[in-house]
Amino acid sequence: MEKTTIQINVETLERLKSLKNSQRQSYDELLNSLINSCEEESLSEDEIDEIQKGLEDIKQGRVYSIESVAKELGISLK
Secondary structure, three states: OOOOOOOOOHHHHHHHHHHOOOOOOOHHHHHHHHHHHHHHHOOOHHHHHHHHHHHHHHHOOOOOOHHHHHHHHOOOOO
16 A cells, blocks of 8 residues: 655644544554544435425425424324
């Protein structure tokens, strides 16, 4: 595997060290784990579209109160 060197601040290095699962975990493993977590937490285009539609519904007043929904479903909020 080809390797490279990157320059980071000492504070950044300390933060990375604190995120390691073990002393033996390499920084490459740690960084890949962090990148994978970020990618998994990203919203898909469909999710973003659905959120935007929901926000537009709210702006247009196309909403139901929790009380009216509960009443329709026969649920008591007490």
